[in-house]
Amino acid sequence: MEAVAPLVVPVAPLLKIDLGCGTRKLDGFVGADVRAFDGVDVVVNLGQDRWPWTDASVGEAHASHVLEHLTMPERCHFFNELYRVLAPGARVLIVTPYWASTRAYGDPTHVWPPVSEMAYFYLDATWRASQAPHTCDMLTCDFRGTTCSYSGHPSLVGRSAEYTNYALQNFKDAALDLIATLTK
Numbered sequence: 366m367e368a369v370a371p372l373v374v375p376v377a378p379l380l381k382i383d384l385g386c387g388t389r390k391l392d393g394f395v396g397a398d399v400r401a402f403d404g405v406d407v408v409v410n411l412g413q414d415r416w417p418w419t420d421a422s423v424g425e426a427h428a429s430h431v432l433e434h435l436t437m438p439e440r441c442h443f444f445n446e447l448y449r450v451l452a453p454g455a456r457v458l459i460v461t462p463y464w465a466s467t468r469a470y471g472d473p474t475h476v477w478p479p480v481s482e483m484a485y486f487y488l489d490a491t492w493r494a495s496q497a498p499h500t501c502d503m504l505t506c507d508f509r510g511t512t513c514s515y516s517g518h519p520s521l522v523g524r525s526a527e528y529t530n531y532a533l534q535n536f537k538d539a540a541l542d543l544i545a546t547l548t549k
Contacts, residue, residue: 379424379452384411385431409444412439418450426450426457433461433475441503443489448506451549458546463488463515463540485511485545508547515540 366415373512383394390396397416412435430481435443436498447457461480462468469479486492490507493500518539521529532539 378424380418380422381425381456382418382423382427382450384426384428384447385434391427394425411443412436413442416446416450420449421452424452424455426455428457430462431449432459432480433469436476438503441485444504444506444508446548448508449546452517453549455549457547459545460516461545463543463544466541467540468538468541469531480543482513482543482545485513485547488547509520509547510548512546514544516542516544 375421381391381394383391383396386394386396386398386402386405387400388402388404388457390406393404396404397407397409397411398526399408401408411431428447429488432440432443451457462472462475464479464481469475487497487500487504488506488508488511490504493504504543515533517529517533520539521532521539529539
């Protein structure tokens, strides 16, 4: 009897999406924006529409300077949709102006409040259930292992870690951007 080769079903590679890419879409990513700029692949309102990607079809996402343009209900929708489309173990890098930077307040299209580190605690379902149950009906995502870092003012380059931490805690514009990495 002759051996039969097992049936191999090809698996589609996971997508890489650049959310709110504007005119600066990352190489190798599918660009999504609310406006049809050159290079945008998908026109979608990330704060209101159901995103066009299927559940768990995205392996990596990037969102730079988009979240601060969304209202609070739109931010909740953004995180819920992001969680839906990301594959288990997938990560997203989110960059926003740091709340203590004039960058957070200078653009008249930014929506109040600015994004702070505390916002990311609410994306963990366990934390949310024990600390903020009033948000459980708005947020369905469950991001774990979130980390935050900062892009610092150029004057901090080469300074000691102690001075940099002091500056971040005490000086306006010491941190320019808040950079969060979320994992599904």
